[in-house]
Structures are given as C-alpha cells and as structure tokens.
Amino acid sequence: MSARNPGTKLDLEKIFKVRVNTQAVLKRAQQIQGQKIPKKQWQAAWLLRAVTCIDLTTLAGDDTPSNVHRLCLKAIQPVRYDLLKKMDMHDKGVTTAAVCVYPSRVADAVKSIKAANSSLPVASVATGFPAGQTPLETRLQEVRMAVADGATEIDIVINRMLALTGQWEAMYDEIRQFREACGDAHMKTILAIGELGTLTNVYKASLVAMMAGSDFIKTSTGKESVNATYPVAIVMVRAIRDYFLCTGHKVGFKPAGGIRTAQESLVWLTLIKEELGNDWLCPRMFRLGASSLLADIERQIYHHVTGQYAAYHELPMA
Numbered sequence: 001m002s003a004r005n006p007g008t009k010l011d012l013e014k015i016f017k018v019r020v021n022t023q024a025v026l027k028r029a030q031q032i033q034g035q036k037i038p039k040k041q042w043q044a045a046w047l048l049r050a051v052t053c054i055d056l057t058t059l060a061g062d063d064t065p066s067n068v069h070r071l072c073l074k075a076i077q078p079v080r081y082d083l084l085k086k087m088d089m090h091d092k093g094v095t096t097a098a099v100c101v102y103p104s105r106v107a108d109a110v111k112s113i114k115a116a117n118s119s120l121p122v123a124s125v126a127t128g129f130p131a132g133q134t135p136l137e138t139r140l141q142e143v144r145m146a147v148a149d150g151a152t153e154i155d156i157v158i159n160r161m162l163a164l165t166g167q168w169e170a171m172y173d174e175i176r177q178f179r180e181a182c183g184d185a186h187m188k189t190i191l192a193i194g195e196l197g198t199l200t201n202v203y204k205a206s207l208v209a210m211m212a213g214s215d216f217i218k219t220s221t222g223k224e225s226v227n228a229t230y231p232v233a234i235v236m237v238r239a240i241r242d243y244f245l246c247t248g249h250k251v252g253f254k255p256a257g258g259i260r261t262a263q264e265s266l267v268w269l270t271l272i273k274e275e276l277g278n279d280w281l282c283p284r285m286f287r288l289g290a291s292s293l294l295a296d297i298e299r300q301i302y303h304h305v306t307g308q309y310a311a312y313h314e315l316p317m318a
C-alpha cells in the first residue's frame with residue numbers, strides 16, 4: 001500500500017458546509033454506466049486488473065478453517081494457470097489484493113497463506129461488524145486482536161448512530177482510536193452508506209473518516225439492504241478528490257457488497273479512472289470487496305482465451 005494518510009484536525013466548518021447536488025450525481029452515475037467498455041484483449045487486461053484489486057471475502061456465520069483455506073488458495077491463484085499462460089501472464093504474480101475474513105478466522109487465513117509460501121495480505125473486518133453496535137472498548141479490543149493474529153489490514157465500521165445524529169466530533173474521535181489500535185495495519189473505514197440516509201451525510205462521513213486518518217473509505221459491509229451503488233461512489237470519490245486537493249494525501253476507495261459480475265467490475269474501473277485518474281487504478285488505492293465476483297471474471301477470461309463459456313465446475317472456486 002502507499003504512504004499512509006496521517007489524517008488532519010477535524011474541520012467542522014468544512015463538514016457543516018457540505019451540500020450534495022443529487023440530480024447532478026445521478027446524471028454523472030448514468031453517464032459512467034453508459035460509457036463504452038473495452039473489448040477483446042483490452043477487456044481481458046482490465047479484467048485481470050480487476051482481479052488484482054479484489055479483497056476476496058468470506059464473512060459468513062458458517063466460516064471454518066477449511067473454507068478459509070480454500071479462499072486463501074483461490075486468492076493466491078485466482079485464475080487457472082493454463083488460462084494465464086495463454087495470455088502470457090502466468091509469471092506475473094497475479095493474485096487478488098487480499099483475503100478478507102472475520103477476526104476469529106484471521107489466524108486460519110494467516111496459517112494457510114504462510115503454508116502456501118505467499119505473502120498475500122489478510123484483512124479483517126472488526127469493530128462489531130456489521131452493525132458496530134458493541135461498546136467502544138470491545139470494538140477496540142477486536143481490532144487489537146485481529147492485528148495480533150496477523151491481519152495487516154482492518155476494515156472498521158463506523159458508528160452510524162453518531163453520523164445520523166450529527167455527532168461528527170465523536171465519530172472522528174472513535175475512528176482516531178481505531179487508527180491507533182490498528183498500529184501498522186492499514187485501516188479501511190466502512191461507511192455503511194445504505195444506513196446514512198442522504199448523499200450529504202455520505203460526503204460528510206467520508207470527509208470525517210479521512211480527517212481521522214483512514215487509509216481507505218469503503219461503501220458497505222455487504223449486509224445492508226443497499227450496498228455499493230454508483231451514485232454513492234461518485235459522492236465518495238469526489239470527497240477523496242477534495243481531501244487530496246486540500247491535504248495532498250491520497251485515500252483509497254473500496255466499493256463492497258453485491259458486486260457480482262465482470263461487467264460491473266469494468267464499470268467500477270471506468271468510474272475510478274474517470275473520477276480519480278490512473279493513480280488510483282491499482283490495489284494500493286482501489287479494492288473491490290466481493291465474495292462472489294471472481295467466479296464471473298474467471299469465466300469471462302476463460303471465454304476470451306477459449307472462445308467458449310466454462311461450466312462453473314470447470315473453474316475451481318473458493
């Protein structure tokens with residue numbers, strides 16, 4: 001990952017001035033979805049880029065060491081070797097960006113990745129994911145435990161109650177404490193946009209999260225009824241741009257939740273390229289949080305290489 005965002009003082013004046021023009025945002029989101037996407041070998045290259053930006057995720061109540069182990073192996077070899085060889089990409093170290101698991105499964109993931117002689121990062125959700133409704137000390141302790149078990153990236157959830165009641169200072173203080181508990185682990189801050197009510201709140205929460213030192217801002221847990229949407233992404237990436245122009249610090253962006261198709265991954269890459277530029281089109285600055293996107297991308301790559309669609313059983317999945 002890139003140099004970290006140290007954060008800034010909380011600028012409440014700037015937060016209170018935020019207004020979002022919803023119609024303009026919706027129009028821009030439509031424009032981006034209407035853009036032509038690359039075809040043929042360019043599409044295959046973009047899809048491989050998308051693979052390298054995936055936080056391959058399992059966040060289920062029935063996660064076990066064995067399904068986490070399979071997830072890790074898939075993250076290390078996300079696309080079948082013979083397909084990569086046909087594209088002359090077999091020796092380019094194509095992996096996903098990270099695996100993402102619950103705190104209790106971090107040690108399992110670290111063990112599997114070490115056993116495979118890989119240094120793939122292990123990310124963990126924490127802070128009472130997904131609702132964030134546990135006492136602050138419990139949430140802080142969860143972060144410390146995930147880091148102690150070997151997570152090098154922590155996806156925290158914000159306290160929505162503080163955002164919904166306009167307690168931005170308290171939200172800033174909590175996130176600051178999470179950042180400290182993370183130590184050297186990079187922190188992605190999940191806004192849970194489906195529960196923030198308005199796009200204005202999304203912009204404000206984005207700014208507060210960045211001022212408090214988040215390395216990434218992330219749309220959703222994947223557990224809300226509304227998760228990663230393009231209009232919300234426009235608002236968040238504009239906040240990232242605004243913060244960069246004011247401070248010189250680059251913060252990453254992670255849409256997550258409900259992203260399932262290769263086609264969607266191409267739209268996400270287009271959105272990042274158009275709104276933030278090529279500097280953000282890499283795993284250091286952009287992640288796709290997804291549990292089941294990789295299957296479709298690998299299928300499209302199979303089609304690109306062979307001219308046929310694979311049955312799902314032909315592609316080993318996590």
Ligand SMILES: O=C[C@H](O)COP(=O)(O)O
Pocket residue numbers: 057059100220221222223256257258259289290291292293
């Ligand atoms: O952070 C990642 C999300 O929880 C994944 O959501 P998903 O299962 O809808 O892909």
